[in-house]
Amino acid sequence: MTARWSSRVLAANVATRNGFSAVKRYVSQEAYQNLLMSTPKPGVALITLNRPKSYNAMSSAFMAEINSAFQSVEKDKSIGAMVITGNEKAFIAGADIKEMKDLTFSNAYGEDFIEPWSLQVSQIKKPIIVAVNGYALGGGCELAMMADIIYCSAGATFGQPEIKLGIIPGAGGSQRLTKVIGKSRAMELILTGKNFSGREAFDWGLAARVFETPQQCVDGAVDTAALIASYSRIAVKACKEVVNKSQDLGIREGVEFERRVFHGLFGSKDQKIGMKAFAEKQTPKWEHQ
C-alpha cells in the first residue's frame, strides 16, 4: 500500500466491481489493498471502501489505508473535494470485531486505540462528503458523522450497536449523534442498539439529502463535490473552517471568528477575481490564492 496516487486513467470499469455503474471512474495509479481511488469529475476524489467480505469492517490496516488516502487527497492540488462511499450492502459495518475482541484495557488505553485515527480524520481541511448505502454501524456511523456532509439512500441502515457487544461508541458517536438528533433520540438509539434508516437520518437532520437508490446517492455526492471543487479553494477552506468552529464556540465568539476570517479573505487573489468577474459579468477563473 502506498500513499501516493494520481488521476491517470487506468480503467473505467471499476465501477461495476462495487455495484455502481453510471459514474465514470478514473482509477489511481497506485492501488490500495482495500480502497479504490478515482477522479470521476474534475477536482473530485472518489474513495470507494472495498473490503466487501467483511462489510467494510475497519481493521487497523484498513483504517491506516483510509488515513493514508485522506492525506494524499489533502495534499493533491488538483483535488478540491472528496467523496467516500462503500458498496450497496455496506458503507462500513463498524470496527473489525474479530480483530478487536482480544484487546485488553491496557492495550486500548496504553496505545490510544482509535484516538490517532479519529483525530486525523477530523483534521482534514478539504470537504468530505460521505455517500452512505447499506450499513453504517458503530465506527461506520461515526466516520459518516466526522464527514462534512452526509448523503444517503433511503434504505441505508445507520446505528450505534456497541451496547450489544458490551461496549459503548468510541469515536464520537455519543457526542456527534446527540448534538444533531437530540438527547432523547440519541439516548434511545445508543441504549437499545436499534438501527435507524437513511430516511430517518434525513428527517432528523443527520443527512443533508436522501436518495431513492444507491447509485443516485453516489452520483449526487459526486455532483456536489464537483460544484464545491469549482470554487476558490481558499474560500472553500475558509467556509469549512468557520462552520466547524460553530461546533466548538458560542454564537458571539463564533461570529467574531467568522468576521476575522471574512476580513482575511479580502487579502486573497480569489476575492478580487470573484468580485471583478461579477462586476464585469464574466465567469471567474480561480487561482486558488
Ligand code: CO8
Ligand atoms: N467486524 C468484523 N466482521 C464483520 C463486521 C464487523 N464489524 N460486520 C460484519 N462482519 C463480517 C461477518 O462476520 C461476516 O463474515 P463471515 O462471512 O466471514 O462470517 C460478513 O461480514 C457478513 O456479515 P453477516 O453474515 O453477519 O451479514 P448479515 O447481512 O447477516 O448482517 C450486519 C450484517 C447486520 C452488518 C452484521 O454483520 C453485524 O451486526 N455486524 C456487526 C455490526 C456492529 O456491531 N458494528 C459495531 C462494531 S463496534 C464499533 O464499531 C466500535 C467503534 C469504535 C470506533 C471505531 C472507529 C473506527
